[in-house]
Amino acid sequence: MKILLLGDIVGRSGREAVVEKLPAIRERLALDFVVANGENAAGGFGITEKIMAELLRAGVDVVTTGNHVWDQKETAGFIDRTPRLLRPENFPKDTPGKGFGIYEAPGNRKVLVANLMGRLFMDALDDPFAAGEAILAQTGLGRGADAVLFDFHAEATSEKMAFGHVFDGRVSAVVGTHTHVPTADTMLLSGRTAYQTDLGMCGDYDSVIGMQKTLPVQRFIRKMPTDRLTAAEGPATVSGIFVETDDDTGLARRAAPLRVGGKLAESWP
Amino acid sequence: MKILLLGDIVGRSGREAVVEKLPAIRERLALDFVVANGENAAGGFGITEKIMAELLRAGVDVVTTGNHVWDQKETAGFIDRTPRLLRPENFPKDTPGKGFGIYEAPGNRKVLVANLMGRLFMDALDDPFAAGEAILAQTGLGRGADAVLFDFHAEATSEKMAFGHVFDGRVSAVVGTHTHVPTADTMLLSGRTAYQTDLGMCGDYDSVIGMQKTLPVQRFIRKMPTDRLTAAEGPATVSGIFVETDDDTGLARRAAPLRVGGKLAESWP
Amino acid sequence: MKILLLGDIVGRSGREAVVEKLPAIRERLALDFVVANGENAAGGFGITEKIMAELLRAGVDVVTTGNHVWDQKETAGFIDRTPRLLRPENFPKDTPGKGFGIYEAPGNRKVLVANLMGRLFMDALDDPFAAGEAILAQTGLGRGADAVLFDFHAEATSEKMAFGHVFDGRVSAVVGTHTHVPTADTMLLSGRTAYQTDLGMCGDYDSVIGMQKTLPVQRFIRKMPTDRLTAAEGPATVSGIFVETDDDTGLARRAAPLRVGGKLAESWP
Amino acid sequence: MKILLLGDIVGRSGREAVVEKLPAIRERLALDFVVANGENAAGGFGITEKIMAELLRAGVDVVTTGNHVWDQKETAGFIDRTPRLLRPENFPKDTPGKGFGIYEAPGNRKVLVANLMGRLFMDALDDPFAAGEAILAQTGLGRGADAVLFDFHAEATSEKMAFGHVFDGRVSAVVGTHTHVPTADTMLLSGRTAYQTDLGMCGDYDSVIGMQKTLPVQRFIRKMPTDRLTAAEGPATVSGIFVETDDDTGLARRAAPLRVGGKLAESWP
Ligand SMILES: [Fe+2]
Ligand SMILES: [Fe+2]
Numbered sequence A, B, C, D: 001m002k003i004l005l006l007g008d009i010v011g012r013s014g015r016e017a018v019v020e021k022l023p024a025i026r027e028r029l030a031l032d033f034v035v036a037n038g039e040n041a042a043g044g045f046g047i048t049e050k051i052m053a054e055l056l057r058a059g060v061d062v063v064t065t066g067n068h069v070w071d072q073k074e075t076a077g078f079i080d081r082t083p084r085l086l087r088p089e090n091f092p093k094d095t096p097g098k099g100f101g102i103y104e105a106p107g108n109r110k111v112l113v114a115n116l117m118g119r120l121f122m123d124a125l126d127d128p129f130a131a132g133e134a135i136l137a138q139t140g141l142g143r144g145a146d147a148v149l150f151d152f153h154a155e156a157t158s159e160k161m162a163f164g165h166v167f168d169g170r171v172s173a174v175v176g177t178h179t180h181v182p183t184a185d186t187m188l189l190s191g192r193t194a195y196q197t198d199l200g201m202c203g204d205y206d207s208v209i210g211m212q213k214t215l216p217v218q219r220f221i222r223k224m225p226t227d228r229l230t231a232a233e234g235p236a237t238v239s240g241i242f243v244e245t246d247d248d249t250g251l252a253r254r255a256a257p258l259r260v261g262g263k264l265a266e267s268w269p
């Protein structure tokens, strides 16, 4: 199966780049399935129902999120009727929404997508490693899923690499999101799980992680409150990873970065 | 000037890769100056005087460090007689060693190298932005230096990007170190400062940030103390950034990643 | 029932003060049950089997712990045969030991003691609020227990006060441990749960949280590694809270601090 | 000199308690000087010019603050014309306001009040220990000041005790603020500096650190955003420490807690 996973979509610039470019990317790479992290799609903060619909129309199959999932007040209200929108699985019980789902891909194939969140340098949550194990205790490659994709939304490279190795050989891909900067360590782990520490953002890289520079810089230097941050408005880079899986095993055959548009050097799989 | 900056050298594997490959890289890229971060060179923890000498012999001109600088007991003893070894400038006053220096490059050119450390998700230190300003108040491009290189040893992508923008147009390069994973955002900022959020490590990427996997994974999952971590021993990738500066302005003309050997895809400038 | 709960016993000084003074305190206050936090009993770091036995002989009924529970290598080996030694319940599944137990008190009464650990400014763990609820789903006041005592080992006053209110009216006492400084907010919450944000330490207060001052001070000022900290050796204050429960409801009738010996002003219930 | 230092005043309830009770306390204790931390005086968040005036009228001589100092937009505008309002000294250079001042007390005596902020588990700032030293390099006991009072606004008990010991024998008192819970470790350190790890809050203790309980509890349990917190409205306890200094040396003769009103047990020096 040919799969694309995109990093955090940030603001209008990131959204427009995805909406505009994804159809051509889908065609050029003959994609079967697309996942994108949408936690910053609404002006940098969360996601609305309207934006969710827009992303689905543009060819995204599943939208994952992270710590910003509830930034828009409406999200807790519509997430339960939006099965293609995930929030981290290891949120407290009774959290609206769900953390994983099994979705149809062409050729009657099934894709399990799970969204988990790290804890190092992040808010306190239940163990994401245990949550990943609990998902795989229910289903997995050859047990209801032809591909298994884990979006591990986390800050620390150590926790992300550890997460990759723990699930290596049991899922098709473990990709990190959240830092908004793509890493250059795209690889197949030894068990043939595709891995990249962070997918980076679909956003304007002439910024501070997608936000206009002035206020974030002030926060670091002056240590006084500022106005609310606003998303940078320059041209966005669409940033993610292409993974080709083996339909027999569900494991990865190949992984390669995709970066198109904006400030970053273009890279095609 | 043609400059190479290398990320954190981790353990024997990282060290041997640098020692073995750097001479050929120096020649192939016609390098004038090489900086490497050595804070993990001694088995993953700090640096010894012997290793320092080994790196200089291999063609490194200046070694920067970070939070691991004092992991080896001997380092505080020899750093003051080792002008090519830097520790973060924004450590407390009276800390042994120094945080920046001006070094000779071929053609009677001068290179200012400074080592600063971030604070977000890291131990408390004095303001690195102010420390960078204080250095540039004394010297800089056209004022004693033909190139100015800032190694910003920091965890958070936001602090690193902010740091880049603050010094953009005033230094030749701002490069991040510390996360041990290279980022794929090599670029010239708008003021022609070369920038990459993290250089990654010179180390074995089949690991958890350069360490053998078992114990770090256990720490995340079991939350019990483990034995001391040991550096991974597989083949290392030499990872860094090539920067070409304009000798008139000292600003960057070009920046491109270098990644050679080990698990990561090879990349030459 | 008349109950005493003691804060973290730190090092030899704290241990000796408890061993020496507890028998007389037990008698003077006509105590039915004594809980003490022993996570720092062994030189400031963890607890040994020998020290555990010593504390039981001195009249402690149950020893709770916290983040330092595994500081001594032997502890994971003996905890499973030591039912009166608890570790935080919200540690990962498969952690040695257990987080709560029901113990005999005079007059055929039962005391449930539970040990939970907070997350704010601490290492990542599963939700202690949910863990407390899970315990109370199995047993509780009038359902197998005549008194219920929660030792909430946590850093932040906000998390501790929130924890108290969540379990108010359902347990006899919620007491905080970990900061090594007693708080002066001993009170009955509105549902008649006894509460104190922190019990303080049984240790030498002429110190930095029980440790000899020089090295901790150096760590704050110099930001360089130091030798291992050692427990302060001056006379210790035995510090805790006295709680009298109503045998009909198991809720608290009265709560008052106990502080005896050492640098702090003496306080008897 | 007879001095009272009060902890963080939280919201209307805390403010009204101070305004109502301070005149009688001043008289009963024959106070010469009163310091109060006002960082939460305006509904729990910051301080306004009007509230500042109200506190001065009630008999507060100097108002210190902390991390919440800028919560009200107007504060940065009026602080420079309000010499009796301090913000932490170790904020970045160019921060509005100042971190210490020398004030008149009856009998032509001078009181140096300084406000410093800790770093452990708090936002990154420059070294408060160095900032304290820098103040004492300019002035101090017998060098322009008859009493020296340090309000160390910090989270961690370890950093606070270390701070006390570092300045022991050189200042009249080191008192902690910020956690909103008073500690029961009022003492004279060995050099006769009065010390208390935290003064607690002047606020309603039937709360989560002064805030109405429901939303803070939800934040810990549900991990979803809530409405803005509001200050608890029940009767407040006025909480602080009484320090009597020796006019010859400026050091402390006696220190004792003051707690009046509200939920906490009353305590008079
Ligand atoms: Fe994001
Ligand atoms: Fe995020």
Ligand SMILES: [Fe+2]
Residues within 6 Å of the ligand: B008, B039, B040, B066, B068, B178, B179, B180
């Ligand atoms: Fe490193």
Ligand SMILES: [Fe+2]
Residues within 6 Å of the ligand: B039, B066, B067, B068, B153, B177, B178, B179
């Ligand atoms: Fe580092």
Ligand SMILES: [Fe+2]
Residues within 6 Å of the ligand: C008, C039, C040, C066, C068, C178, C179, C180
């Ligand atoms: Fe402790």
Ligand SMILES: [Fe+2]
Residues within 6 Å of the ligand: C039, C066, C067, C068, C153, C177, C178, C179
């Ligand atoms: Fe602890």
Ligand SMILES: [Fe+2]
Residues within 6 Å of the ligand: D008, D039, D040, D066, D068, D178, D179, D180
């Ligand atoms: Fe406060």
Ligand SMILES: [Fe+2]
Residues within 6 Å of the ligand: D039, D066, D067, D068, D153, D177, D178, D179
């Ligand atoms: Fe505060």
